[in-house]
Each structure stands twice: as structure tokens, then as C-alpha cells.
Amino acid sequence: MISVEEAKRNILSSLKPVSTETVPITQACGRTLAEDISARRTQPPADLSAMDGYAVRAADISAVPVTLEVIGESAAGSSFEGRVEKGQAVRIFTGAPLPAGTDTIVIQENTEQSKSAVIIKQTAHKGTYVRGAGIDFNEGQTGLERGKKLTPRDVGFLAAMNIPWVTVHRRAKIALLSTGDELVRPGEPIGANQIISTNSLVVAAMIExxxxEAIDLGIAKDNESSLRQMASGALSADMLVTLGGASVGDHDLVQSVLGKDGLEIDFWRIAMRPGKPLMFGDLNGTPMIGMPGNPVSSMICSFIFLMPALDILMGRPPSSPPIVPAILSHDLSENDRREDYMRAKIVGEKDGLPVVELFSSQDSSLLSTLSAATCLVKREPFAKALKKGSVVGIIHLQNSYPGC
Incomplete structure (x- = not known):
């Protein structure tokens, strides 16, 4: 068996980003930039008013009260075309460009207005309530860098930079192949010795x-022809993920069958709980991860290995969920040689840290505890027994993994 870190390193080092495509910014959210983005305009393009009031020369209002002649108006979307001289002011509204000659805004609350004049009752320093040209960004300035996963905020930034289209890495296509005679899809007729197939649905949701882009190839039966035929559907995918069939039993056929079709195995067992029978290899140029069949194992292995692999494929740095301290609500026995990821829930807080309670059963078939879990307690190999109140490292599920 190899360590979790070695397995992760082997997977990630073998991958490279998928090809790129150009999309409108309306379709760019969640995609990864394939090139730096430079602004096509300066924002704001001119000095603008941040408030409703009067555009003045700061030199004219050093002593107040003072009466200034109002010679015009400037509103957003239009401008005052003349020049403001000594003793003059222009009525101005939020977002409007400052008239030539002015450098300061006096808000209307600090004035007394008449038809053609305004009394300034409170002084203001030069530049007060002025949004200077280029205060946000300037034309030619790099706004977003290659490798950035675009958020809704970034879409707004792109629009402001006058960028209608962006070149991004296309959505990586991950083919999912479940295996096992015992599996049926939800809602289908189910035999006495069968169970519902859940792994592909969970992993597909994480990928999306x-x-x-998750491509569900279906459920292969436990025979060579079925597995070979259904695995051929991964030829156009960027990665094949098999779910089940990666162990050492007589009916775990993935390695033996696909090995005849060109599968080259890098590793197939790791020192991890849950998830020991994880497999990684290459099927005729397509990276392949063989997940364990137990649902908790496949989901946690997807957390640890598939999500950062997907990051690499989509042109961004691999994700690494933070491990934060928490306090045990009970004693915890020592660990063995495998790195452990134990389902737990946060039940309170003490000294500014979350208090966690592990589920009494960590059986890797229990989806109810996986659904109820809010975090994973990570334990290193050969970790010593801990008493109630000890500090452990946890991974928050909702904050660390997409859709979880």
C-alpha cells in the first residue's frame, strides 16, 4: 500500500488541462480562465461625483459660508460642457462627470439653494466625494489572471472591463461506470439480492x-463482455471513473478485464480508511480512477482525489481543503497504519473551537451518517488514543467541497 499523499501526487502529476474554448461571459461563471484578461477601458473613464450636490473649486470654499453662482447641471449619462471659474458651481448628481475646473463635491445637505446661486455652509477638502478616473482600473491593466475560476463577482468585473467573450478551459468530461450485478437504478424493479446504485449519482453531483461534465455510462454486469462494452463509452472522455470492482474478489473485474484492453495500473491500494482499494491507471491515454464500491469510500475518495484531479483538468490549481482544529466531545481510540477520515458532526463550541462528535459506526456502507455528517475528522497513521477535550483536525464538508 502507498500513502494518501503519494497516491494523490501520482494522480495529479499525470494530468494536464483539457483544451480551451471561447464563450460569452454569460456562460463563464464557474469556468477557468485560459489566459490573462486586460481591461479594454478605464473605470471610471473620468472623475465622477460620488454624491448628489455641487461641483466646486476647493479654493473657493476654504472659508464658509460662501455664495457661488450656479451656472449649470451635470447628471449621469450627460455632462456640463463649460468650464467652472472662480466663484462658480455646477449642480451635480451621483455618477455624473465633474465639470472642467472643479475638484470637489459639496453634498446638498451642506448647502442652501436658490434659483441661480448656492450658499456653501460647510467646507470640504479637495477631492471630497470624487471618484477619480481609473480609481477602479485602467485600460490595459491585467484584471484577472489565467487559472482563475470565475465567480459571479468576476463576471461583473469582466463586463466592467468591456470584455464580452473569454477563453476558458472547456468543462472536463468525466465518464462514470458503475459495476456489479447487485446494482439497480433508483425506481427500477429490485430483486431480493440487489441494492440501489447511489455512487454514480453522488459523484456526478460533485463533478457538476x-x-x-459527468457522463453516466450506466451499470456494467459482473462479466467481461459487459464491462468491456460499457467501458468503451469513455473513449471520448477526459477521465474514466469506475465505481466498484476495484478490490481483489473473484467478481471484482475492473483490473483484470480492462488490463486486457490496455489499462496500465499505477497503484491499486492505499493506506487510507475508507478507500483502501483505490486504483489509478491509464486506459489507452485516458486517465482512470477506480473507486471502491462502498458508497462512503467512493465519496470520500472523490473528495480527496477526484476533486483536485478535476481542478488540474480544468486548468486551475488543485484544491486542498483546510484542516482546522476542533475539540473532541468524547474519547477516541488509537489509529492503525491507515490515514483515517471519520464522519462526525459539530455539536457545539468551546473556547472558540467547534466541538465534534464522531458517529459510533464508521462502516463505509452507511449513507445515513454520511448525509448527516458536517465534517470529517482526519487522523494520521498510528495516531495515539485521545481523551475527551483533546484537539483534532477536521475538514468542513460544506465549506470545502463543491455541492457538499
């Missing part, structure tokens, strides 16, 4: 939430 992370910006990838």
Missing part, C-alpha cells in the same frame, strides 16, 4: 458542482 465543481464545473465538470
Amino acid at each position: 458542482a465543481a464545473g465538470g
Whole structure:
């Protein structure tokens, strides 16, 4: 068995980003930039007023009260075309450009207005309530860098920079192949010895939430011809993920069958709980991850290995969820040689840290505890027993993984 870190390193080092495409910014959210983006305009393009009031020369209002002649008006979308001289002012509204000659805004609350004049009752320093030209960004300035996963905020930034189209990495296509005679889809007739197939649905949801494209190839039966035929559907995908069939039993056929079709195995067992029978290899140029069949194992392995792999494929730095301290609400026994990811829930807070309670059963078939879990307690190999109140490292599920 190899360590979790070595397995992760082997997977990520073998991958490269998928090809790119150009899309309108309306379709860019969640995609990863394939090139730096430079602004096509200066924002704001001129000095603008940040408030409703009067545009004045600061030199004219050093002593107040003072009466200034109002010679015009400037509103957003229009401008005052003349020049403001000594003793003059222009009525101005939020977002309007400052008239030539002015450098300061006096808000209307600090004035007394008449038809053609305004009394300034409170002084203001030069530049007060002025949004200077280029205060946000300037034409030619790099606004967003290659490798950035675009957020809704970034879409607004792109629009402000006058960028209607962007070149991004296309959505990576991940083919999912479930295996096992015992599996049926939700809602289908179910035999006495069968169970509902859940793994592909869970992993597909994670892939889609992370910006990838999940391709469900279906459920292969436990025979060579079925597995070979259905795996051929991954030829156009960027990665094949098998779910089940990666262990050492007589009916776990993935390695033996696909090995005849060109599958080259890098590793197939790791020192991890849950998830020991994880497999990684290359099927005729297509990276392949073989997930364990137990649902908790496949989901946690997807957290640890598939999500950062998807990041690489989509042209961004691999994700690494933060491990934060928490306090145990009970004693915890020592760990063995495998790195452990234990389902837990946050039940309170103490000294500014979350208090966590592990589920009594960590069986890797229990989806109810996986659904109820709010975090994973990570334990290193051979970790010593801990008493109630000890500090452990946890990974927040909702904050660390897309859609979780």
C-alpha cells in the first residue's frame, strides 16, 4: 500500500488541462480562465461625483459660508460642457462627470439653494466625494489572471472591463461506470439480492458542482463482455471513473478485464480508511480512477482525489481543503497504519473551537451518517488514543467541497 499523499501526487502529476474554448461571459461563471484578461477601458473613464450636490473649486470654499453662482447641471449619462471659474458651481448628481475646473463635491445637505446661486455652509477638502478616473482600473491593466475560476463577482468585473467573450478551459468530461450485478437504478424493479446504485449519482453531483461534465455510462454486469462494452463509452472522455470492482474478489473485474484492453495500473491500494482499494491507471491515454464500491469510500475518495484531479483538468490549481482544529466531545481510540477520515458532526463550541462528535459506526456502507455528517475528522497513521477535550483536525464538508 502507498500513502494518501503519494497516491494523490501520482494522480495529479499525470494530468494536464483539457483544451480551451471561447464563450460569452454569460456562460463563464464557474469556468477557468485560459489566459490573462486586460481591461479594454478605464473605470471610471473620468472623475465622477460620488454624491448628489455641487461641483466646486476647493479654493473657493476654504472659508464658509460662501455664495457661488450656479451656472449649470451635470447628471449621469450627460455632462456640463463649460468650464467652472472662480466663484462658480455646477449642480451635480451621483455618477455624473465633474465639470472642467472643479475638484470637489459639496453634498446638498451642506448647502442652501436658490434659483441661480448656492450658499456653501460647510467646507470640504479637495477631492471630497470624487471618484477619480481609473480609481477602479485602467485600460490595459491585467484584471484577472489565467487559472482563475470565475465567480459571479468576476463576471461583473469582466463586463466592467468591456470584455464580452473569454477563453476558458472547456468543462472536463468525466465518464462514470458503475459495476456489479447487485446494482439497480433508483425506481427500477429490485430483486431480493440487489441494492440501489447511489455512487454514480453522488459523484456526478460533485463533478457538476465543481464545473465538470459527468457522463453516466450506466451499470456494467459482473462479466467481461459487459464491462468491456460499457467501458468503451469513455473513449471520448477526459477521465474514466469506475465505481466498484476495484478490490481483489473473484467478481471484482475492473483490473483484470480492462488490463486486457490496455489499462496500465499505477497503484491499486492505499493506506487510507475508507478507500483502501483505490486504483489509478491509464486506459489507452485516458486517465482512470477506480473507486471502491462502498458508497462512503467512493465519496470520500472523490473528495480527496477526484476533486483536485478535476481542478488540474480544468486548468486551475488543485484544491486542498483546510484542516482546522476542533475539540473532541468524547474519547477516541488509537489509529492503525491507515490515514483515517471519520464522519462526525459539530455539536457545539468551546473556547472558540467547534466541538465534534464522531458517529459510533464508521462502516463505509452507511449513507445515513454520511448525509448527516458536517465534517470529517482526519487522523494520521498510528495516531495515539485521545481523551475527551483533546484537539483534532477536521475538514468542513460544506465549506470545502463543491455541492457538499
